[in-house]
Amino acid sequence: MKIIVCIKQVPDTNEVKINPATGTLIREGVPSIMNPDDKAGLEAALAIKDQTGAEVTVVSMGPAQADVMLREAMAMGADKAYLISDRAFGGADTLATSSTIAAAIKGMEYDLIITGRQAIDGDTAQVGPQIAEHLGIPNVSYAEDIRLEGNSLIVKRQYEDRYHMVKVQMPCLITALGEMNKPRYMTPGGIFDAFREKEVTVLTRADIEIEDQVIGLKGSPTKVAKSWPISVKPAGVKATGLDPQEAAEAIVEKLKEKFVF
């Protein structure tokens, strides 16, 4: 069995802070991490590998520094890694990104493709289902659990008010929820192999069979017209040195001013 896991390197948005004076994002020193939902997807694939000896390939699209994350994935237990990286792919929206990744995957063998539900920098949840559409295979999103059954996969699919237990024929794609599992750590031997022995294969424009009109900025139907940091409203009162009784009284006064009661 062959499993492809799509993973993305993202800035840890938990670590992003806003400069209160200027209202702008402070990006310096923000660490890059493997997107959490993708990491859960990788763990799900590695669990199947533990069980069946499946081959796990990780695929990422992004700049050269994503190499580190792909090696981290191999140190966790992935067998092979591909990095789709070329200026020609830059500026892609979700449709152009999914077209590019699907075209790269088309040249590979797979029974199952796993992506994270969404990435914490874009939060769109679009690329997984779109890859499945380009490849003409079924997808099941928001997977909270998966298990193999012959040539099918049984997926616990989460909705707001219910779950569906869904049986889907392979080849198929599922999008994994972060709460699906607790990803394993890299092993020391795995780290050694991943960073010394194994290779990350870089796929450039020339390696992928795809039309120019559907890639990069030009192949992106959506355009960012403008973006701006969310302005934090000016700080109100911060009372220090009140005893608890005074504090409670002060809050009650404020609530009365606001006609809460």
Place this chain on the structure above:
Amino acid sequence: MNLEEYKGVFVFVQQVDASITGVSFELVGKAKELAKDLDTDVTAVLLGDGIKALVDELAVYGADRVIVVDDPALREYTTEPYTHAMTEVIKEFKPEVVLYGATSIGRDLAPRVSARVKTGLTADCTKLEVDEETKNLRMTRPAFGGNLMATILSPEHRPQMATVRPGVMQKAKKDPGAKAEVVEFKPVFEKNNKYVEILEVIKKESNKIDIQDAKILVSGGRGVGSKENFALLQDLAEAVGGTVSSSRASVDANWVEKDRQVGQTGKTVRPDVYFAIGISGAIQHLAGMQESDFIVAINKDESAPIFDVADYGVVGDLNKILPLLTDQIKAAKSAK
């Protein structure tokens, strides 16, 4: 692509067990405003099995026309037949705008449709407006973990598609007598490799509280310290007529259930009063609550970021302050 051929604002109507999900009415309300600016009308697209009776509800909330696809293949939501139905509707009727709720159905269906019809899709919008000059749809959404807002256009592709967060748009005022034109549309459903089988439907326990509906939220974070201590918040909530909510830390610690979580991965709330109790104020949390009308913060840590957004903040021990506050609120209310 001849953009002129595409007319009308369409809304994908989400129904589950023949009951329309609230966000769909909100989208019909928004579509009405957009249609006015575009000088066109609102079409609701209703997919399901045995759901024709729902048409009138959509008319009452402002749909001019309802396209109904009624087929056993659409009984429960699964990706392929719904994608097929929406795609066929788009091909046949050529809308200029299609809106979906950013629910776990909409966020699966809309991307798959966008890839099939090869058009753009903007996720989780919080604002939609028509550009006065170009008549393009301006779609605004938070990104980067709620740190940035971005306005997105799809200038050369039709339809312009967006998913919209529940609770953001307003339902239109009900017009009890309103009727909509009904169009029954029958695409052919043929099973293929993309069809899946639902083995079981497991409904979650429905002691549902929706923190998005609350006027007053009493929200607790890591600083509350324990599950037992949330009783202090519950007491305050009861006294002030509010609902208990929480930060992610309290959910991760299993002190509070997930559906009470405020923030980026939880819910966006904008109550009249928001009490942030022992919440430090991670950016994800702030993104989910900073539009509350009046924010009261209690925290031991004077440097907690929550104080940057609080209208009134108290540096102090919540264990001592909360019981006194609850008593005083009760006293003030009974004095009235």
